Amino acid sequence: MNSLAQVFRPHATLARGLDALRPWLLLAVRLWVSWQFLKSGWLKLAHWDVTLELFHMEYHVPLLPPTLAAVVGTTGELFFPILLVLGLLTRVGALGLFAVNALAVISYWHVLGSEGYEAALAQHVLWGFMLVVLAVCGGGALTLDEKLGRR
Numbered sequence: 001m002n003s004l005a006q007v008f009r010p011h012a013t014l015a016r017g018l019d020a021l022r023p024w025l026l027l028a029v030r031l032w033v034s035w036q037f038l039k040s041g042w043l044k045l046a047h048w049d050v051t052l053e054l055f056h057m058e059y060h061v062p063l064l065p066p067t068l069a070a071v072v073g074t075t076g077e078l079f080f081p082i083l084l085v086l087g088l089l090t091r092v093g094a095l096g097l098f099a100v101n102a103l104a105v106i107s108y109w110h111v112l113g114s115e116g117y118e119a120a121l122a123q124h125v126l127w128g129f130m131l132v133v134l135a136v137c138g139g140g141a142l143t144l145d146e147k148l149g150r151r
């Protein structure tokens with residue numbers, strides 16, 4: 001039994017060290033995925049006429065009229081990342097961005113699902129995975145959620 005404990009002791013030490021990195025990893029995930037959507041939302045807002053044209057001609061958003069889809073999509077790309085950056089209502093922000101991301105894939109599937117666009121689709125899958133991790137695990141210790149929850 002003693003030898004078994006000796007085998008697992010270094011693993012436990014490694015686990016403690018890696019556990020100490022968890023808040024920083026979750027912060028990095030929050031910042032990275034937020035930055036991707038903030039850039040996209042800001043670009044849409046800065047070139048609103050082009051955005052409207054894309055939503056009318058290129059993107060095929062189901063159930064929503066193109067102009068409303070442009071407003072909702074742009075708002076989502078700007079609002080939910082701010083929640084993630086602040087770590088405020090992190091799970092809501094992650095789920096909201098997941099929905100924006102999924103709608104982007106669905107609306108642009110005629111391109112993203114085509115041959116030669118595997119890397120673009122993989123980028124959306126990666127963002128979706130990162131958002132699911134945040135939704136399930138939360139934003140970690142370096143969040144306003146955590147600070148406000150302790151009071």
